Amino acid sequence: MRFGRTSKAVGVAAVAALALSACAESGGGEDPGTGGGGEASGGTVTVAEVNPFSSFNSDTAVGNVDINNKVALLTTNDFNYINSDLEVVPREEFGTYEVVSEDPLTVTYTVNEGVTWSDGEPVDADDLLLSWASTSAYFDDESDPDPEVEGDETGTTYFSAASTAGLDLTEMPELGEDGRSITLVYSEPYADWEIAFGVTDTPAHVVATNAGLADGDALIEAIQNAPEGDPENPQERPEISAIADFWNTGFDSTSLPSDPALYLSNGPYVVSEMVPDQSMTLVRNEDYNWGPIPAIDEITIRYIGDANAQVQALQNGEVDIIQPQASADTLTSLEAIDGVEILQGPELSFDHLDLYQEGGVFADENVRKAFMKTVPLEQIVDATIRPLDPESGPRMSQIFDFGTEPYLAAVEENGSSEYAEVDIEGAKELLDGATPEVRIMYNAENPNRVDAYTLIAESAEQAGFRVVDVGLPGAEWGPALEEGGARWDATIFGWISPGVGVTGVPQLYGCGSASNYVQWCDEEAQEAMDELILTTDPAEQQELQTLVDTRLYETGFGLPLFQSVGINGVSDRIEGTEYMSNQDGIWWNYWEWTVAE
Structure with a gap:
């Protein structure tokens, strides 16, 4: 969850800049993605995805999730x-x-x-x-x-x-x-x-x-x-x-619509079959010739939320490509399978805890900041991504990718240090004897989110919070993001970015933005975001984004948790795949995939 391509909910606000003068016209240069792929060679591929498909319109706030994109x-x-x-x-x-x-x-x-x-x-x-x-x-x-x-x-x-x-x-x-x-x-x-x-x-x-x-x-x-x-x-x-x-x-659907007009294609594939909460099959669009011609005739996407089940399906030959939730156990299991290529790298995605601002328990800034003081960031990283990347740590910026120069500069001044370590006594002082009830919503089929919820709940209860588990199945948590206040007070999920542009910042944090699920609105930050999207100088963009980052901490928006690591497993019967860090993932060059003879 295309900026023209937007950040997707899975679930990063992008930070790279495209200068106005970079391209006066779209011509020039070789386009490896246009007319590529060669002659169609046929064959079928089955790919496992974590989340089930939900809409043929990925541009709406509800449809803006990774699988739909x-x-x-x-x-x-x-x-x-x-x-x-x-x-x-x-x-x-x-x-x-x-x-x-x-x-x-x-x-x-x-x-x-x-x-x-x-x-x-x-x-x-x-x-x-x-x-x-x-x-x-x-x-x-x-x-x-x-x-x-x-x-x-x-x-x-x-x-x-x-x-x-x-x-x-x-x-x-x-x-x-x-x-x-x-x-x-x-x-x-x-x-x-x-x-x-x-x-x-x-x-x-x-x-x-x-x-x-x-x-x-x-x-x-x-x-x-x-x-x-x-x-x-x-x-x-x-x-x-x-x-x-x-x-x-009108285009939301988990099954194949009875009206074919609701799933038309202008690309290389058209959907031919859907099994609700299980799979989708796409076949070649025979009329398509205005872009890369893919080699594969048919692609089946299976929805397998559990990482172990994805690995087992790959080992059994039931799927050819998997993109599971990254963990040390997943990597170890993949390494034990013969005939599988492992693609691994940093991912432009981060998990975060957001607090609903407009009414309810977190309308009070002191309660928000008290809850943030209880979040055990180091323990969450230990339980999730540090086994994969020993150099990783808690992500201490809502805006900048972990470890980059802009990130390191922002951490020095954004106020994140106040929440670097658990402070139960500080949280109790802010609560002043109150014992607020907090409903936390997350994808209960995502092991990293389950671990994060468990650790957050255990720590928050030590300060006097009464935590209610409102975790939901994978097919339900995305639509429920719009029900903040009515259904949840805090939510754990992720954003993944296209990796270009700065528009993702107001998309996620702008006053009234449909993707700003917690209804956060800060006048100083909004002024900076309004200026940001008109600014092409990278140094000025960084300064404005750091201001927004600082206001997110100062007002108690919530906390980023960790930057994700990506792992793909690919059967040796499939050739042409390449790791991609952004929201397109393994799919970014699908037209270059072939089935090995």
């Missing part, structure tokens, strides 16, 4: 992708993008002629305009004059997008006369412009008909004619509301 990688194409060196690589066989002006920043995107959805409908202007409308917050006019008064909100937030940062700086776009292009004009020189926009998973003509409109052209007309959102003068937009309602939930 990976399926989208196989079934949709876009203007660029991120390679294993964490570089943005254009896909010119799909389309092109070009900066046509730097003042104001103006970018034109054009889908190539002949790119279609798997029902034969072209990917064109209606898809581009829906992509922008659903992720720009252009129509939102919700306001909350007094946060202390329940029900004081007015207006509407229409699309439940995982992130709107960046595109919320754009005005109503202009569509090209070719019917396949869109031009975005930014009010400010947005730092992450190159990864801000892409075609969403959801075909516009399908959204249109399910929203009661005639077709994609009618959807374009509805979007172009609806007034811009204005919190000072909220008003109804019935057609936008109907479009958003279907976009928000």
